[in-house]
Amino acid sequence: MERAASAGLLDDRAFTKLWIDDRLLNKPLSRRAIREELLHLGIEATLVRELLDQQYPADREPLLALDLARQRLRRTTTDSARQMERVTAYLIRRGFDRGTALRAVRAAADSMEEETSDAA
Numbered sequence: 001m002e003r004a005a006s007a008g009l010l011d012d013r014a015f016t017k018l019w020i021d022d023r024l025l026n027k028p029l030s031r032r033a034i035r036e037e038l039l040h041l042g043i044e045a046t047l048v049r050e051l052l053d054q055q056y057p058a059d060r061e062p063l064l065a066l067d068l069a070r071q072r073l074r075r076t077t078t079d080s081a082r083q084m085e086r087v088t089a090y091l092i093r094r095g096f097d098r099g100t101a102l103r104a105v106r107a108a109a110d111s112m113e114e115e116t117s118d119a120a
Contacts, residue, residue, distance in 0.1 A: 013051070016043050020055045028064055031056055033095025062104065065096050069108035084109060 016038060023034050031052055038048045072087045084105050091101035 012043055012047060016047060016051045017055065020051060024056060024064070028068055028094065030065075030095030030097075030100075031058065031061055032097075036095075061096070062100055065091055065100050065104035066107055068094065069101075069104040070111070073105070073108050073112055080109070 019038060019041075020034060023029050023037075029037075034056065035048050035052060039045060068091060069087050072090055073083065076083045076086060087108075088098075088101045088105050091104060092098060096104070
């Protein structure tokens, strides 16, 4: 273990940075969900908090939820109420709290309605 650490193979900071980047790019999750994953992997809470604040500030989370809601709403073809319920549930499964999920879905639906009415 010491040899691996001295060779730079066991670097929690680098691993955590890569993990956060990967999650944001390939499997977007809420800050809470990413934090829980990293803590479960044995990364120190202070390091997780520090790097999340740097790479995924709290004010970015609602924007990510909105982007995910827009993507999901564009892919679904069910009626509006059912569609919104499904997208809200999807965001909650991604770790976003219910309030953030509901606001994101409403805002995404409103912007899609505006796009549709502008195109007509």
